[in-house]
Amino acid sequence: MVTIKDIARVAGVSYSTVSKALNNSPLVQEKTKQKILKIAEELGYQPNIAAKKLVSNKSKTIGVVWPTVNRVTLSTIVTKINEEIENASYSMILSINPLNSAVNMFKRFQVDGIVVFDDQELSDQHLEANIPIVFLGGTNGRFPSIDVCRRDAFYNAVQYLHSLGHRHLAFVGHLPHRNNRQFEKYIGFTEALIHLGINPQPEMFINTEGLYLYHGYEAMKKLLKSDYQPTAVVGGSYEITEGIIRAVKEAGLKIPDDISVIGYDNIPQMENLEVPVTAVGAPVDKIAKTTVDVLISHINNPSEKAKVYKVEPEIFERKSCRPISE
Amino acid sequence: MVTIKDIARVAGVSYSTVSKALNNSPLVQEKTKQKILKIAEELGYQPNIAAKKLVSNKSKTIGVVWPTVNRVTLSTIVTKINEEIENASYSMILSINPLNSAVNMFKRFQVDGIVVFDDQELSDQHLEANIPIVFLGGTNGRFPSIDVCRRDAFYNAVQYLHSLGHRHLAFVGHLPHRNNRQFEKYIGFTEALIHLGINPQPEMFINTEGLYLYHGYEAMKKLLKSDYQPTAVVGGSYEITEGIIRAVKEAGLKIPDDISVIGYDNIPQMENLEVPVTAVGAPVDKIAKTTVDVLISHINNPSEKAKVYKVEPEIFERKSCRPISE
DNA sequence: TTGTAAGCGTTATCAA
DNA sequence: TTGATAACGCTTACAA
Numbered sequence: 181m182v183t184i185k186d187i188a189r190v191a192g193v194s195y196s197t198v199s200k201a202l203n204n205s206p207l208v209q210e211k212t213k214q215k216i217l218k219i220a221e222e223l224g225y226q227p228n229i230a231a232k233k234l235v236s237n238k239s240k241t242i243g244v245v246w247p248t249v250n251r252v253t254l255s256t257i258v259t260k261i262n263e264e265i266e267n268a269s270y271s272m273i274l275s276i277n278p279l280n281s282a283v284n285m286f287k288r289f290q291v292d293g294i295v296v297f298d299d300q301e302l303s304d305q306h307l308e309a310n311i312p313i314v315f316l317g318g319t320n321g322r323f324p325s326i327d328v329c330r331r332d333a334f335y336n337a338v339q340y341l342h343s344l345g346h347r348h349l350a351f352v353g354h355l356p357h358r359n360n361r362q363f364e365k366y367i368g369f370t371e372a373l374i375h376l377g378i379n380p381q382p383e384m385f386i387n388t389e390g391l392y393l394y395h396g397y398e399a400m401k402k403l404l405k406s407d408y409q410p411t412a413v414v415g416g417s418y419e420i421t422e423g424i425i426r427a428v429k430e431a432g433l434k435i436p437d438d439i440s441v442i443g444y445d446n447i448p449q450m451e452n453l454e455v456p457v458t459a460v461g462a463p464v465d466k467i468a469k470t471t472v473d474v475l476i477s478h479i480n481n482p483s484e485k486a487k488v489y490k491v492e493p494e495i496f497e498r499k500s501c502r503p504i505s506e
Numbered sequence: 507m508v509t510i511k512d513i514a515r516v517a518g519v520s521y522s523t524v525s526k527a528l529n530n531s532p533l534v535q536e537k538t539k540q541k542i543l544k545i546a547e548e549l550g551y552q553p554n555i556a557a558k559k560l561v562s563n564k565s566k567t568i569g570v571v572w573p574t575v576n577r578v579t580l581s582t583i584v585t586k587i588n589e590e591i592e593n594a595s596y597s598m599i600l601s602i603n604p605l606n607s608a609v610n611m612f613k614r615f616q617v618d619g620i621v622v623f624d625d626q627e628l629s630d631q632h633l634e635a636n637i638p639i640v641f642l643g644g645t646n647g648r649f650p651s652i653d654v655c656r657r658d659a660f661y662n663a664v665q666y667l668h669s670l671g672h673r674h675l676a677f678v679g680h681l682p683h684r685n686n687r688q689f690e691k692y693i694g695f696t697e698a699l700i701h702l703g704i705n706p707q708p709e710m711f712i713n714t715e716g717l718y719l720y721h722g723y724e725a726m727k728k729l730l731k732s733d734y735q736p737t738a739v740v741g742g743s744y745e746i747t748e749g750i751i752r753a754v755k756e757a758g759l760k761i762p763d764d765i766s767v768i769g770y771d772n773i774p775q776m777e778n779l780e781v782p783v784t785a786v787g788a789p790v791d792k793i794a795k796t797t798v799d800v801l802i803s804h805i806n807n808p809s810e811k812a813k814v815y816k817v818e819p820e821i822f823e824r825k826s827c828r829p830i831s832e
Numbered sequence: 833t834t835g836t837a838a839g840c841g842t843t844a845t846c847a848a
Numbered sequence: 849t850t851g852a853t854a855a856c857g858c859t860t861a862c863a864a
Contacts, residue, residue, distance in 0.1 A: 181563075181841090183840095183841055183842085184841070184842070185841080193850075193851085194850070194851045194852075195841090195842090195851090196842095196843085196844085196850080196851060196852075196853085197849085197850055197851070199841095199842065199843060199844090200843090200844095200849095200850090203843080207849065207850080208849070208850080209849060209850085212849085212850085227841085227842080228560070228616075228840090228841050228842070229556075229614050229615065229616060230555075230556040230557075230559035230560045230565070230616055230840090230841080230842090231556070231560055231840075231841035231842040231843085231856085232841080232842055232843075233556035233842090233856090234554070234556045234557055234560055234840090234841080234842070234843090234855095234856045234857065234858090235841085235842050235843045235844080235855070235856050236842085236843065236844095236856085237507075237856070239556075251576070252576060255574045255576065255602075258574065258602060259574060259602060262602060262603065271611055271614070271615075272601075273599050273600070273601075273615075274599070274600035274601065274602065275598075275599075275600065276581075276584060276585060276588060276600065277588065284552055285597055287552040288552045288553055288554070288555050288597065289555055289597075289599075289615075290507075290554060290555070290556060392719075393718075393719065393720055394719055394720065394723070394752070397720070426720065507857090509856095509857055509858085510857070510858070511857080519834075519835085520834065520835045520836075521835095521857090521858085522834080522835060522836075522837090522858095522859080522860080523833085523834055523835070525857095525858065525859060525860085526834090526859090526860090529859080533833070533834080534833070534834080535833060535834085538833080538834085553857085553858080554856085554857050554858070556856085556857080556858095557840090557856070557857035557858040557859090558857080558858060558859080559840090559858095560839095560840045560841065560842090560856090560857080560858070560859095561839075561840050561857085561858050561859050561860085562840085562858085562859065563840080833864105834863105834864080835862100835863080835864070836861105836862085836863070836864085837860100837861095837862090837863095838859105838860090838861085838862100839858100839859095839860095840857105840858090840859090841856105842855100842856085843854105843855090843856090844853100844854090844855085845852100845853085845854085845855100846851100846852085846853085846854100847850105847851085847852080847853100848849105848850085848851075848852090
């Protein structure tokens with residue numbers, strides 16, 4: 181392995197001069213610098229990151245704790261976060277370990293900051309971390325967190341459909357007993373209904389009992405067979421929305437001619453479904469950007485106090501909704 | 507940051523003693539060792555990898571290049587590999603970047619070795635790496651690789667069903683034009699049929715046109731409605747097998763009473779399906795262990811030459827198959 | 833059994 | 849403008 185000392189020996193200078201030259205310091209004479217650079221090149225010098233890390237105590241690395249590896253939206257967000265991190269001249273390390281052990285590993289690697297996907301189970305974990313951490317997905321008192329405003333998203337979806345003339349709506353989503361994330365969606369939908377003067381009825385809420393395609397498919401089939409025939413539905417997740425589309429298609433109906441659909445999870449993939457689906461929710465790009473910005477800001481200013489950063493939902497209009505007259 | 511010096515101060519010993527204790531050296535008194543370990547624990551000590559790497563020129567870290575594909579088996583393997591890596595006293599870094607950029611990142615991190623999930627697209631990439639790499643999933647000439655023997659797995663599945671008396675079989679799997687991995691499954695199934703004197707018929711092969719639940723579900727529904735009624739089917743992936751089960755259930759049939767099912771992808775999750783499913787394939791534990799063993803062996807002996815390491819498929823009998831008499 | 837001290841490759845602070 | 853030198857956190861002879 182070629183070190184700066186080898187270069188120094190060949191160049192006939194001290195190795196501290198070599199270090200400065202290699203870091204393009206203005207403190208070395210241009211001529212010396214060029215000579216050193218040339219020798220470094222010839223010798224095939226590669227800096228030793230471990231040593232750099234040791235002395236600077238910065239790794240320019242961000243760790244991401246990502247336990248739920250099998251959801252499209254989450255992988256999309258991870259991918260975007262990766263891009264944002266690289267844009268900011270950092271590197272990303274992923275860990276699929278549980279929160280605490282992932283954080284330990286990241287400490288060993290001396291990451292400069294950590295992003296945690298805030299799953300339900302994680303929130304309760306005791307976490308002792310003297311390192312900047314951002315929780316992504318909900319609100320969290322102890323650490324800075326990114327709130328994706330699920331409630332507002334569903335509120336907006338209903339409002340949008342209402343503005344298109346729809347009065348018979350349905351919520352097709354997961355309604356577990358103890359899950360604030362999902363509950364927020366339900367509340368947002370209900371709240372909008374009330375504000376718009378639509379009386380919430382039980383048949384408007386179809387519990388998919390899961391977040392995946394099959395759940396959405398089954399729930400939608402059930403809905404289409406029921407007495408209540410909405411003119412528009414809102415899907416509770418990307419996968420659920422996929423299932424809704426299949427079910428509608430199988431029933432021989434057309435989107436948006438026979439029924440309008442809005443999907444939650446504002447990811448680009450909504451464009452590529454059989455029908456490009458109008459989506460609502462905080463756009464993944466913004467979620468990723470906010471997350472990384474907040475984290476880096478906390479890295480640079482460790483005393484910054486924890487708060488909740490909201491990413492506002494937006495509606496991306498595509499081809500799955502149409503106006504309707506009563 | 508907590509260092510061995512902090513521990514030394516608290517324990518009232520020198521930091522070299524701490525180092526030895528932490529590395530479980532026989533040169534420290536058991537009592538001292540325990541005391542030091544306890545303090546390290548209390549202080550939340552995490553070793554600094556950069557420093558370790560500097561002095562030992564080893565980072566004790568393995569990088570894994572992982573395609574962000576939402577398949578249970580892949581996440582399971584990654585999880586198992588993570589465990590194996592930790593068992594071997596290494597740490598795992600995941601990267602979801604494309605092969606080359608992931609490898610570059612891993613080099614900067616000075617990992618000791620790299621595991622690559624061998625997707626179709628990756629195989630063609632030009633890769634210049636002077637670092638041990640293992641390709642996982644197929645066969646690869648230039649690098650050591652782990653072959654999960656898909657062909658043998660399907661061969662064995664057919665043989666097993668045949669031994670139970672089944673003569674009317676069906677393959678429910680993904681048959682894309684250009685994918686050796688999937689094609690191997692098809693070949694194994696066919697080969698066994700021929701060897702056992704069963705004449706392969708087109709209706710025995712149901713192309714799911716995808717590897718996910720919905721694909722299996724749809725394909726199985728189609729099969730159940732067709733003229734050909736097999737007494738046993740083999741599912742081409744875990745998710746496909748899930749879909750098969752749904753379809754069978756919806757048709758009002760019982761597994762294994764009315765139809766036997768074997769699933770490919772030998773993962774523990776097969777146990778937790780509605781019917782615990784008899785699975786075939788290289789067990790994920792062994793895949794993970796072999797992968798990590800091979801990589802570490804190449805790390806310790808860099809001149810070892812690249813070869814293909816096979817992980818033999820096994821059948822895990824559960825409750826989804828029953829004997830049948832002609 | 834424990835401690836001392838050198839050194840891994842680098843950056844950064846002074847002094848020359 | 850350059851060069852000594854002291855860290856950074858750790859392992860490992862070797863000395864005590």
